[in-house]
Amino acid sequence: MAEFRVRRFDGKKSYWQTFNVPAKKGMTVLEGLYYIKENLDSSLAFRASCRMGICGSCAMRINGKPRLACETQILFLGDRITVEPLDNFTVIKDLVTDFEGFFAKHKAIKPYLIREDVKYDEPRELLQTPKELNEYYIFTLCIKCGACYSVCPAAATLDGYLGPAAMTAAYRFCADSRDKGKKERYEIVSSSNGVWRCHLAMECSEVCPKNVEPAKAVQLLRRRTAFSILKSLLGW
Amino acid sequence: MESAKSVMEPVAWILQMLTGLIMVVLVTVHFYVTHMISHDALEYSAVVERVSSPVFQGMYALLLLVVSFHAFNGLRAIVLDTNAGMRSRGTINVLTTLMFLVAFFYGLYLLISI
Numbered sequence: 001m002a003e004f005r006v007r008r009f010d011g012k013k014s015y016w017q018t019f020n021v022p023a024k025k026g027m028t029v030l031e032g033l034y035y036i037k038e039n040l041d042s043s044l045a046f047r048a049s050c051r052m053g054i055c056g057s058c059a060m061r062i063n064g065k066p067r068l069a070c071e072t073q074i075l076f077l078g079d080r081i082t083v084e085p086l087d088n089f090t091v092i093k094d095l096v097t098d099f100e101g102f103f104a105k106h107k108a109i110k111p112y113l114i115r116e117d118v119k120y121d122e123p124r125e126l127l128q129t130p131k132e133l134n135e136y137y138i139f140t141l142c143i144k145c146g147a148c149y150s151v152c153p154a155a156a157t158l159d160g161y162l163g164p165a166a167m168t169a170a171y172r173f174c175a176d177s178r179d180k181g182k183k184e185r186y187e188i189v190s191s192s193n194g195v196w197r198c199h200l201a202m203e204c205s206e207v208c209p210k211n212v213e214p215a216k217a218v219q220l221l222r223r224r225t226a227f228s229i230l231k232s233l234l235g236w
Numbered sequence: 237m238e239s240a241k242s243v244m245e246p247v248a249w250i251l252q253m254l255t256g257l258i259m260v261v262l263v264t265v266h267f268y269v270t271h272m273i274s275h276d277a278l279e280y281s282a283v284v285e286r287v288s289s290p291v292f293q294g295m296y297a298l299l300l301l302v303v304s305f306h307a308f309n310g311l312r313a314i315v316l317d318t319n320a321g322m323r324s325r326g327t328i329n330v331l332t333t334l335m336f337l338v339a340f341f342y343g344l345y346l347l348i349s350i
Contacts, residue, residue, distance in 0.1 A: 196249055
């Protein structure tokens with residue numbers, strides 16, 4: 001048996017509730033939550049989809065650290081599990097948080113290839129060498145689970161801060177040899193709510209379930225942005 | 237979402253790094269001169285004599301400039317990390333710039349009038 005201590009929220013008040021779950025070897029925290037929902041309390045709310053660490057829906061704070069519930073085995077953590085919603089997000093119900101602002105920030109950095117010479121009705125191949133691909137490949141692995149954002153101290157104190165996930169996506173496209181929209185993105189990420197607010201706490205890289213290293217992306221983006229603006233100032 | 241063409245943030249970031257590096261060098265020189273050359277380096281007469289020389293005056297003026305900038309630009313960044321600070325961004329920028337200038341020129345006045 002594993003004891004699940006779940007922080008719940010009913011729209012008005014937050015409280016803790018404890019459930020006993022029969023844990024077997026290999027059983028994940030997400031399976032434990034499904035067990036609770038199906039057998040103990042059907043009102044428990046949580047978000048999940050793929051169950052294989054791809055969609056990023058089931059990110060939650062498990063034993064004090066943001067993790068994917070579908071990739072975290074119960075017995076790996078012991079027989080006492082604490083489950084809470086992600087920090088830095090507004091809780092809607094129980095473990096379900098509001099991602100609207102998070103995705104709005106992601107959308108704001110224009111997370112797509114910007115080119116004037118490509119038309120949807122006349123698609124053409126954009127060639128790239130393996131070396132060019134490796135420049136940004138690691139940053140394409142982000143699943144937008146929000147784990148990085150939930151531990152970011154800058155996101156905790158400033159609502160408008162773009163956050164590590166959005167800036168990782170911005171760097172991913174700025175480092176892509178096929179992209180021609182670097183200047184547009186540099187302007188967005190060099191705003192007061194952008195790269196300058198990062199304190200390099202590096203917790204985002206520490207908790208990323210895909211080892212994407214958002215902190216590295218933000219620092220690389222900061223350097224690129226600063227020198228791009230400096231060059232334009234000096235007329236180079 | 238704000239789209240700023242402002243050059244203030246990147247320039248402030250680059251200057252924060254540069255002033256940090258300059259501070260490491262100048263503070264090392266300062267500590268070397270005041271603690272490692274002579275046991276009497278911190279006596280009043282020795283301090284006045286040292287600070288009266290153009291070379292040390294120039295070095296301390298530069299140290300004062302980089303320390304004042306680094307400190308108040310750092311303070312500006314900390315305040316802008318909060319929602320309240322970001323709402324009054326313009327005021328914070330002006331205030332911290334003024335504080336930097338006052339600290340620098342007042343320090344410079346004291347340095348020259350020794």
